[in-house]
Amino acid sequence: ELKVEQNPLFLSMQEGKNYTIYCNYSTTSDRLYWYRQDPGKSLESLFVLLSNGAVKQEGRLMASLDTKARLSTLHITAAVHDLSATYFCAVDIRNDYKLSFGAGTTVTVRA
């Protein structure tokens, strides 16, 4: 059974500092997705990582994928308040677009 584990589950960030969220998964896959969810809102697609070594960057967020280690990281540079949200990683192990999600990392950025 595929397990997708995120850590930490809760992350209190200080504005201006750098942080990393980790996503480990238990079965081989080269399709990994990061989503953001604001309270009461739908999930917003952030990154699609489709190969080993893939790196995507958007603003203060950068995601990478190491398929051999079964690990993806979401790196936040110089955190700002509007990055407060819950971040989910999701894995597609059978290339059938049925995503298995991690439990989510709730990020709070404080001044």
Place this chain on the structure above:
Amino acid sequence: GAGVSQSPSNKVTEKGKDVELRCDPISGHTALYWYRQSLGQGLEFLIYFQGNSAPDKSGLPSDRFSAERTGGSVSTLTIQRTQQEDSAVYLCASSFERGVPGANVLTFGAGSRLTVL
């Protein structure tokens, strides 16, 4: 439409009643998914529709759950004889047909929050 539309946004029902949740996907998206998000949990896959193919129902938790998609567009998720453990946010997502560029990006609706008393 511009996005995935779900209704109702909130539904409170009594244990044992049936509920229907509706999803209107993005125009042109042939793939449609239902996920469930329980309090403090990640998202749980329920069912997947792709074009005219038979739906993948492998994620439905019990035979009280069913879904249909009419005309390849709007989908309805029905929960019969609701139980308290059915309380969750039910999320619908749609995407392009598999193999089409961008097919692997799911666009989610805002969800239908179901509370079973």
